[in-house]
Amino acid sequence: MRITESASYMQMIEITVPASTANLGPGFDTQGLALQLYLKVKIEQLDSPVDQCIVLSGEGASELPRTKDNLIYRSALFAAEQEGVLLPPARLYVENEIPIARGLGSSSAAIIAGLSLFEALSGMELGQEKLLKYGAQIEGHADNIAPALMGGLVTTCLLPCKRVLAVKQDWPEEIKAVVVIPDFQLSTAEARAALPTSLSRQDVIYNIQRVALFGAALRAKRFDYLSEAMKDRLHQPARQALVPGLEEILNLSGVDGLLAVALSGAGPTVLALATHNLGNIGELIAEKFARRGIKSEARQLAIDKIGRVRK
Numbered sequence: 001m002r003i004t005e006s007a008s009y010m011q012m013i014e015i016t017v018p019a020s021t022a023n024l025g026p027g028f029d030t031q032g033l034a035l036q037l038y039l040k041v042k043i044e045q046l047d048s049p050v051d052q053c054i055v056l057s058g059e060g061a062s063e064l065p066r067t068k069d070n071l072i073y074r075s076a077l078f079a080a081e082q083e084g085v086l087l088p089p090a091r092l093y094v095e096n097e098i099p100i101a102r103g104l105g106s107s108s109a110a111i112i113a114g115l116s117l118f119e120a121l122s123g124m125e126l127g128q129e130k131l132l133k134y135g136a137q138i139e140g141h142a143d144n145i146a147p148a149l150m151g152g153l154v155t156t157c158l159l160p161c162k163r164v165l166a167v168k169q170d171w172p173e174e175i176k177a178v179v180v181i182p183d184f185q186l187s188t189a190e191a192r193a194a195l196p197t198s199l200s201r202q203d204v205i206y207n208i209q210r211v212a213l214f215g216a217a218l219r220a221k222r223f224d225y226l227s228e229a230m231k232d233r234l235h236q237p238a239r240q241a242l243v244p245g246l247e248e249i250l251n252l253s254g255v256d257g258l259l260a261v262a263l264s265g266a267g268p269t270v271l272a273l274a275t276h277n278l279g280n281i282g283e284l285i286a287e288k289f290a291r292r293g294i295k296s297e298a299r300q301l302a303i304d305k306i307g308r309v310r311k
Contacts, residue, residue: 025230075114108144151307
């Protein structure tokens with residue numbers, strides 16, 4: 001391994017990474033949309049290592065590790081190992097707005113922040129292809145990684161060689177996002193364990209049709225098709241047992257301004273797309289959770305079009 005010195009005079013660098021919502025119904029491990037909730041990391045290079053190298057505030061501050069076991073630091077060390085580099089010590093000041101284990105891409109944001117930490121400390125630019133590849137290797141899929149890095153709506157394809165193909169698409173200004181965040185965590189591992197091991201040909205065709213329709217409907221501004229285009233038979237039915245009230249929420253229809261509803265990533269957060277009436281839509285979904293004894297918070301979020309920012 002080589003020791004980097006190019007970052008030895010680095011001034012304080014700040015990295016900002018957005019939250020994201022993945023799948024958007026049928027696009028399992030394929031589609032992701034960046035949202036304006038952020039993970040912010042300031043980097044201070046040190047002369048010598050310290051045990052408590054991370055100062056945390058915001059979401060997860062009481063539960064996340066403050067050592068190199070933190071996912072941000074582990075991701076930087078993963079890149080360092082891949083590139084054959086020894087990183088100089090640093091302290092991180094982390095301010096997090098993204099709820100942990102709620103289906104809003106908190107781990108992908110941390111991974112992109114960590115890979116960006118590697119770039120800052122090493123003085124090396126990984127480039128988009130390596131950032132996506134390393135991010136997907138750490139996370140296991142790229143549907144949240146890509147929008148966290150690139151912003152906007154991104155469709156991804158993971159190749160057998162571990163390369164990630166990613167295409168960013170313009171998001172219509174007319175469509176707004178509401179997320180309703182239940183007051184409980186659901187790990188991605190637990191949510192994936194609930195998935196079926198096989199699907200019928202009929203169900204596979206069902207999802208393929210709707211993934212294709214989703215992109216086509218956005219491009220053609222046929223927003224009235226989105227309700228059908230965001231239906232799914234792969235993951236959402238299996239996860240209804242893990243998210244009380246989800247079945248009823250997914251079947252919402254006839255609500256003024258509402259275009260479509262889906263589970264956000266692995267859940268338990270629910271995503272609603274709408275043109276207007278966002279406040280009432282959020283309250284309606286929150287009421288469905290409340291009837292099951294679950295507290296939740298509705299937030300209206302703008303779409304992040306930029307992705308990761310370094311300054």
